[in-house]
Amino acid sequence: QVQLVESGGGLVQAGDSLRLSCAVSGPTFSSNAMGWFRRAPGKEREFLAAANWGADSTFYANAVVGRSSIYRDNAKNTVSLQLNSLKPEDTAVYYCALARVPWGGRRSDYQYWGQGIQVNVSS
Numbered sequence: 001q002v003q004l005v006e007s008g009g010g011l012v013q014a015g016d017s018l019r020l021s022c023a024v025s026g027p028t029f030s031s032n033a034m035g036w037f038r039r040a041p042g043k044e045r046e047f048l049a050a051a052n053w054g055a056d057s058t059f060y061a062n063a064v065v066g067r068s069s070i071y072r073d074n075a076k077n078t079v080s081l082q083l084n085s086l087k088p089e090d091t092a093v094y095y096c097a098l099a100r101v102p103w104g105g106r107r108s109d110y111q112y113w114g115q116g117i118q119v120n121v122s123s
Contacts, residue, residue, distance in 0.1 A: 083119075
């Protein structure tokens with residue numbers, strides 16, 4: 001069974017940087033995309049970033065483009081999300097996910113999900 005476990009969340013101040021990590025275990029489909037999503041209070045889960053298997057193709061949502069980077073290490077079965085210049089509106093539960101397809105930015109493209117990790121950004 002595939003399991004994803006996020007780490008690196010917590011309380012930070014506006015303007016700080018944060019690196020979220022996700023460890024993937026179990027039979028994995030390394031040829032498929034991995035991504036990050038978040039759900040802010042009272043909002044739907046939204047896509048943030050994705051990387052294909054080779055991580056030579058990445059894509060970012062408008063909400064984080066220019067201040068985030070996604071990293072993928074297939075040898076270690078990990079994916080990370082670096083977030084810079086954090087804002088209070090970045091407060092959310094962050095999820096990593098493994099897609100069922102080689103590339104995708106839609107929630108329906110993703111098959112396996114972590115439990116999520118809380119990030120709180122104070123002003």
